[in-house]
Amino acid sequence: DQQVKQNSPSLSVQEGRISILNCDYTNSMFDYFLWYKKYPAEGPTFLISISSIKDKNEDGRFTVFLNKSAKHLSLHIVPSQPGDSAVYFCAASARAAGNKLTFGGGTRVLVKP
Amino acid sequence: DAGVIQSPRHEVTEMGQEVTLRCKPISGHDYLFWYRQTMMRGLELLIYFNNNVPIDDSGMPEDRFSAKMPNASFSTLKIQPSEPRDSAVYFCASSYRFHEQFFGPGTRLTVL
Numbered sequence: 001d002q003q004v005k006q007n008s009p010s011l012s013v014q015e016g017r018i019s020i021l022n023c024d025y026t027n028s029m030f031d032y033f034l035w036y037k038k039y040p041a042e043g044p045t046f047l048i049s050i051s052s053i054k055d056k057n058e059d060g061r062f063t064v065f066l067n068k069s070a071k072h073l074s075l076h077i078v079p080s081q082p083g084d085s086a087v088y089f090c091a092a093s094a095r096a097a098g099n100k101l102t103f104g105g106g107t108r109v110l111v112k113p
Numbered sequence: 114d115a116g117v118i119q120s121p122r123h124e125v126t127e128m129g130q131e132v133t134l135r136c137k138p139i140s141g142h143d144y145l146f147w148y149r150q151t152m153m154r155g156l157e158l159l160i161y162f163n164n165n166v167p168i169d170d171s172g173m174p175e176d177r178f179s180a181k182m183p184n185a186s187f188s189t190l191k192i193q194p195s196e197p198r199d200s201a202v203y204f205c206a207s208s209y210r211f212h213e214q215f216f217g218p219g220t221r222l223t224v225l
Contacts, residue, residue: 034213043117043204043216044156089156098169101214103156 006104023090117217138207
């Protein structure tokens, strides 16, 4: 049973526009959420995170939004750049479960010049 | 800093053989994680260590899998005997804060 789901396997966006990636979770114990970016033949790279006590966290072009009641988080990339083309994973953890990360299946983003 | 180093980058072996994957974490990091990525199951945590001590190995699929961390700068993941269904990309990651993990480039394992 997938506790963290990314329902869109892929996303294509024009350079300069906004990319919106979505992630849903089922475990209400999750209290910390992260986004990782992965290029081919490389390991995932940490991008941005958010604690359950917040509903928004911003870092440059990247903003993560958390809607606890809907058990939904999203990552906004504005403006999108060709170098953002990668696979993006959301991950969640629960302090009660030892803070282990549970990853979603990933969304492949293609930013067209 | 060289980042997390994994070796080998690619491994092809035959069913029944022993496979050893190696990881050197980032200096100063006190957590080390082993993950496996497959098409079917995505990225899943196998085991993690804190200060060289295994904390949670509930993700290790079978007794054929074992992991050690003899010191702060080295860890191994061993599969003995290997099976075709073990074919995957294995990642090692380390962190000094539990959540922000730094991943290595991975080892692509193919078991024929």
